[in-house]
Amino acid sequence: MSDLGRLSINQETIKQWSLPELAEGCVKAGIDKVGLWRAPVQEYGVERTARLLGDAGLSVTSLCRGGFFTALDPAERARALDDNRAAVDEAAGLSTDTLVLVSGGLPAGSRDLYGARERIADALAELAPYAAERGVRLAIEPLHPMFASDRCVVSTLSQALDIAERFPAEQVGVVVDTYHVWWDDQAPAQIARAGAGGRIHSFQLADWITPLPAGVLLGRGQLGEGSVDFRALRHQVEAAGFAGPIEVEIFNESLWARDGAEVLAEVAARYLEHAC
Numbered sequence: 001m002s003d004l005g006r007l008s009i010n011q012e013t014i015k016q017w018s019l020p021e022l023a024e025g026c027v028k029a030g031i032d033k034v035g036l037w038r039a040p041v042q043e044y045g046v047e048r049t050a051r052l053l054g055d056a057g058l059s060v061t062s063l064c065r066g067g068f069f070t071a072l073d074p075a076e077r078a079r080a081l082d083d084n085r086a087a088v089d090e091a092a093g094l095s096t097d098t099l100v101l102v103s104g105g106l107p108a109g110s111r112d113l114y115g116a117r118e119r120i121a122d123a124l125a126e127l128a129p130y131a132a133e134r135g136v137r138l139a140i141e142p143l144h145p146m147f148a149s150d151r152c153v154v155s156t157l158s159q160a161l162d163i164a165e166r167f168p169a170e171q172v173g174v175v176v177d178t179y180h181v182w183w184d185d186q187a188p189a190q191i192a193r194a195g196a197g198g199r200i201h202s203f204q205l206a207d208w209i210t211p212l213p214a215g216v217l218l219g220r221g222q223l224g225e226g227s228v229d230f231r232a233l234r235h236q237v238e239a240a241g242f243a244g245p246i247e248v249e250i251f252n253e254s255l256w257a258r259d260g261a262e263v264l265a266e267v268a269a270r271y272l273e274h275a276c
Contacts (some may be wrong), residue, residue, distance in 0.1 A: 007271055008033035008061040009264065010204070010249035011040065017260040019044045023056040029264050035062045035204075035247045036094065038087060046093040053094075060096035061245040062202050063087065066138070069123035070104035070116040070153060077123070080104075084127050092134040098201050099131065100139050100175055105150040116153040121163050128171040139201035140164055141175035144183070146216060157181055157190035164199055173199035176237055177249070179206040179220055182228040188236050195240020203237050205230055205275060206250045213253075220250045223270035230275040246275065 009031055011022050019040060026034060034053065041049050041063070053060060066087040071077050091099045103120045110116065124138065131138055140160040143152035154160050157174060164172040174194050181187045194200045207228045209221035223230060234246070248267050255263050 003276075004029075004031055004268055004271070006033075006244070006246045007031055007268065008035050008245040008247040009267065010035035010037075010062075010064075010247050012037055012064075013248055013250045013255065013267060014260045014263050015256045016258075019049055019052060021260060023052055023058055025261055025264055026058060027056050028261075029268060031264075031268065032057055033059050033061050033245050033247075035064065035249060036060055036096075037064050038090060041090065041094070046090050050094050060094045061247050062098040062100050062139070063091040063094060063096050064100040064249075065102045065141075066099050066127075067101035067152075068104040069120045070107060071119075072107045072110065077119070081123060081126060084123070085130055088127070088131045088134055088136050091131075091136045097135055097137050098139050099136050100141050100202060102141055102143065103152050103154045105148065105153060113148070113153050117159065117163065120154070121166055124163065124167060124172055128167050132168075132171045137170065137201050138172045139175045140172065141177055141202075142180055143177075144180045156184055157187060157194060161190060161194055161197075161199065165197065169198040173201035175202040175204060176200055176233070176242075177202075177204040177206070178228045178230060178233050179204075179208055182208055182233065187233075191233075191236045192240050195237070195242060198241070200237055200240060200242040200244075202247065203234075203242055203244065204247045204249045205271070206248070218251045218253050220252055222250060222252065222255065222266065223248065224274040234275055246271075 207221035207226035209226035212219040
């Protein structure tokens with residue numbers, strides 16, 4: 001476990017790099033896997049991105065993000081489904097089998113968490129077969145409860161699995177993101193549950209540090225800076241049968257302000273120190 005063979009670098013970790021810089025930097029560092037985000041891929045072009053990464057010998061471990069299924073307005077819901085179909089097509093074009101879903105928060109004025117989660121399931125009933133036809137799995141990512149109002153009403157692995165298990169495992173699974181689940185004393189049991197059903201579609205690392213910044217979204221810490229026991233969580237997902245890539249996804253302005261090659265080297269070193 002003490003090598004970089006399973007390490008994937010999510011491009012948001014080194015957001016200051018362009019896609020060509022990311023490809024070149026990973027090759028120089030001996031890392032052959034990356035996780036991508038839709039906006040920079042769309043800007044660069046899906047086919048052009050696929051060609052760039054293929055020429056560099058890099059594989060794409062996930063594409064983020066689809067989701068935001070919780071709107072009440074039918075027209076808005078239809079637009080969300082159209083956008084998610086486009087996300088599936090982009091994932092297929094990048095030859096990744098995993099589209100990460102951030103499911104969406106409460107609509108304005110609503111307090112109905114149950115209804116919002118049911119609308120997620122309704123959307124997946126339409127989207128999952130479409131994705132399966134294109135070789136793409138949908139991975140529901142539970143987000144920490146502080147994001148429930150505005151970004152994701154799915155706050156725990158248990159809630160994510162309750163939705164995912166309505167569909168075949170090869171169509172819908174979950175993301176185990178250490179930043180979002182480290183605090184949950186039910187996480188070990190739910191990781192085992194997800195593994196037993198073949199539903200761990202992605203495993204992501206970021207640390208929990210306090211105090212959180214204004215807006216909280218950019219509060220993820222470099223590995224080893226905070227409260228997360230990465231090695232324990234890795235052992236749990238592997239005991240549950242997960243043997244896939246391990247993706248480091250950190251949103252942090254202090255990392256983005258630094259030299260990208262320096263950040264990448266630090267991420268690799270911290271990964272070996274804290275997650276292996």
